[in-house]
Amino acid sequence: MSLRRIWRxxxxxxxxxxxxxxALIAVSVLFLILGxxxxxxxxxxxxxxxxxxxxxxGETGGGMANAIVGSAKLLLLASLIGVPIGFLGGVYLAExxxxxxxFIVRYTTDLLNGVPSIVIGIFxxxxxxxxxxxxxxxxxxxxxxxxxxxxxxxxxxxxxRLVPRSLREGAMALGASKWKTILTVxxxxxxxxxxxxxxxxxxxxxxxxxxxLFTAFSNRxxxxxxxxxxxxxxxxxxxxxxAPYEDWHRQAWAAGxxxxxxxxxxxxxARLVLMRPGSLPRS
Amino acid sequence: MASASRAIRGPGLSxxxxxxxxxxxxxxxxxxxxxxxFGASVLFITGLLVYELWVNSAxxxxxxxxxxxxxxxxxxxxxxxxxxxxxxxxLITSAVALIIAVPLGLGAAIFLAExxxxxxxxxxxxxxxxxxxxxxxxxxxLAIFTIVPLLREYGEPFLRRTLGFLPLFxxxxFGVGFLAAGxxxxxxxxxxxxxxxxxxxxxxxTDQREAALALGATRWEATWKVVVPFAxxxxxxxxxxxxxxxxxxxxxxxxxxxxxxxxxxxxxxPGYSIAAVIANEFTEATGDLYLHALIELGLxxxxxxxxxxxxxxxxxxxxxxxxxxxx
Numbered sequence: 001m002s003l004r005r006i007w008r009x010x011x012x013x014x015x016x017x018x019x020x021x022x023a024l025i026a027v028s029v030l031f032l033i034l035g036x037x038x039x040x041x042x043x044x045x046x047x048x049x050x051x052x053x054x055x056x057x058g059e060t061g062g063g064m065a066n067a068i069v070g071s072a073k074l075l076l077l078a079s080l081i082g083v084p085i086g087f088l089g090g091v092y093l094a095e096x097x098x099x100x101x102x103f104i105v106r107y108t109t110d111l112l113n114g115v116p117s118i119v120i121g122i123f124x125x126x127x128x129x130x131x132x133x134x135x136x137x138x139x140x141x142x143x144x145x146x147x148x149x150x151x152x153x154x155x156x157x158x159x160x161r162l163v164p165r166s167l168r169e170g171a172m173a174l175g176a177s178k179w180k181t182i183l184t185v186x187x188x189x190x191x192x193x194x195x196x197x198x199x200x201x202x203x204x205x206x207x208x209x210x211x212x213l214f215t216a217f218s219n220r221x222x223x224x225x226x227x228x229x230x231x232x233x234x235x236x237x238x239x240x241x242x243a244p245y246e247d248w249h250r251q252a253w254a255a256g257x258x259x260x261x262x263x264x265x266x267x268x269x270a271r272l273v274l275m276r277p278g279s280l281p282r283s
Numbered sequence: 284m285a286s287a288s289r290a291i292r293g294p295g296l297s298x299x300x301x302x303x304x305x306x307x308x309x310x311x312x313x314x315x316x317x318x319x320x321f322g323a324s325v326l327f328i329t330g331l332l333v334y335e336l337w338v339n340s341a342x343x344x345x346x347x348x349x350x351x352x353x354x355x356x357x358x359x360x361x362x363x364x365x366x367x368x369x370x371x372x373x374l375i376t377s378a379v380a381l382i383i384a385v386p387l388g389l390g391a392a393i394f395l396a397e398x399x400x401x402x403x404x405x406x407x408x409x410x411x412x413x414x415x416x417x418x419x420x421x422x423x424x425l426a427i428f429t430i431v432p433l434l435r436e437y438g439e440p441f442l443r444r445t446l447g448f449l450p451l452f453x454x455x456x457f458g459v460g461f462l463a464a465g466x467x468x469x470x471x472x473x474x475x476x477x478x479x480x481x482x483x484x485x486x487x488x489t490d491q492r493e494a495a496l497a498l499g500a501t502r503w504e505a506t507w508k509v510v511v512p513f514a515x516x517x518x519x520x521x522x523x524x525x526x527x528x529x530x531x532x533x534x535x536x537x538x539x540x541x542x543x544x545x546x547x548x549x550x551x552x553p554g555y556s557i558a559a560v561i562a563n564e565f566t567e568a569t570g571d572l573y574l575h576a577l578i579e580l581g582l583x584x585x586x587x588x589x590x591x592x593x594x595x596x597x598x599x600x601x602x603x604x605x606x607x608x609x610x
Contacts (some may be wrong), residue, residue, distance in 0.1 A: 008501055008504070009501065011501075011503060012502055012503040012504070015503045016398060016502060016503055016505070018390060018392075019390040019391065019393045019397075019398065020394050020398065021390075021395035021558050022386070022387050022388075022389075022390030022391040022393075022394060023390070023391040023395060023407060023452070025387060025391075026387060026388070026391045026411060026414075026473050026474070026477060027410050027411065027414075028408050029414060029470055029473075030410050030411075030413060030414045030417075033414075033417060033421070033422075036425060036429065037421070038434070040428075047478040084321075085321050085324055088317065088318050088321035088322075089318070089322040089324065089325060091318045092318035092319050092321060092322035093313075093319075093322060095318070096314075096315045096318055096319065102322070104326070105322045105323065105325055105326065107596060108326050108329050109325050110323050110592070110596050111329065111589060111592050111593060111596070112325060112329050112332075114524070114528075114589075114591075114592035115332070115395040115531070115558045115585060115588065115589070116530070116532070116558060116584055116585070116588055117531070117533065117535065118530025118531065118533040118558045118561050118562060118581065118584070119336070119581050119584060119588075120332075121561075121565075122335075122336065122561065122565070122577075122578055122581040123332045123335055123336065125565070126335045126336070126338075126339045126578065127331070127335055132340070146328060149324075149325065149328070150325065150600070153319075153322075153325065168390075175481060177309035177310060177311050178309075178311045178314065179310045179311050179314035180307075180310075182314070200416075203416055204416065206418070207417070207418020207419070207420060207421065208418070209418070209419070209420040209533070209534045210419075210533035210534055210558070210562055212374050213562055213565065214565045214566050214567065217566070226502075234418060234420045234534075237424055238420050238422070238534060238537075239421070241420075241423065241424045241427055241428075241538060242427070249428070249570055251289060252424055253424070253443065255309075256420075256421050256424045256425075257399035259418060259420075259421065260417065260418070260421055262420060263416055263417070263552070264413060264416065264417075267412075267413055267416045268413075271409070271412070274320070
């Protein structure tokens, strides 16, 4: 065997194992994150974390009940804004699309999806907060809802496109009009996929902090209605993590664990339960 | 696909008026127009976003003009604002992130697409998709309490001992700073590079690999000299997407960059990024000029990411067309 040949074999083996090492590093990061959060957060989560309000600076204990409820309210209203717009836009792209205009819509949606979340925050600030002159749950929800639109839109489109053409043709051959075909055949066939799309969009915005900083702001107390500033889990993690108090760090870990558990659980449900093989009809 | 769906759709809006009336009666045109309205709302939102950013940065744009981009001063008290320290921080942290994340992500993508058996590749990709879903504030939380102390105690002193002759690795080790922010960013963008690059590599036709192997190339040579060049536009697109994300990333960077508007050659020094200064100072901005300067920073950030994302999407479209043409 010539020296050159040996050299090539060595390079081959070395580089291929190096790619394996890269994959191993990338994957192990998740387990490091999970392990570290469970270790730190697990010791800090207790019952009062879920039921009590924050204590004033200097007193230990207390919880983030208002932030948990605040996050839930924000996400509820955000889905009411983001899901219908995104879903119907997805129906348009998948079912009615022509050539140029849908292309523009699709391209703009992808670009909107790439807009940094802090810029969405500025946008909603100047759109709502500057006009109403105060931070509110409503403004925070609009920011999160805007972020949900492009995600829901593009993935609804993908899932609607997966429905086999034969189903549509069958319905139309029976005399159904197009909208009736979409409503009674295509959407029911794709509903698992659409549910997945909605859940993934929710999981994505549930952890968003930047757009909430100057829309929903934060609140030490319960926020009633939709017109007051409200606390939320991600913003609380941020405030508590950069504060100089030991007990606040402990609570930031607890909040981090709760938030990550919610986000990952939603992802797992969406990806494993809803998207299991065979969940979509095959042609 | 396109031709078949057109066949179902029938003639467009401009068809025979009687046919249009019939479709209106059956509700098809109403459904079409309703969904079109929702689809078009995306254009409306994007337009409104640009408009709001433009109008609400007017004061700063008029006062500072283009010089805003290369002025080094950021002085809220005397209302003198320049974006340079923040631009520098954003670019330098993103560069550090790319230098670490691109080789790592590309290597992992090659492993997942070319070497790993399908069951392993699929399960690892699943884990990597989960990583992409971890909120950025969680990365920031972990970085404050792990990466920053580790860098201060071990990482930065080590770099100073070994590479200290470079100005990049000089000066006191604070822990927080450009290096910490770049490291967190790299961890955050690796999943994006991996999942997009893996898709692109998997889309390379098998006969390309087989031809290279048949000519006597080793597995690595076939991958590196044939498959990767074939997929380079898509890989470049994945890097652009990751870069756009790194530029706009807010929370994790804000928590570890040190929040000090200075330009420093050392990666150990605390700095500031565009997104971080907006996050920190927006609610404290007193005076309209201050607020408008911050919104102008947002506009700059928006344009940067918009162009990068636009280029990446174009690259993806072009590769998709090239792939279709080859088949």
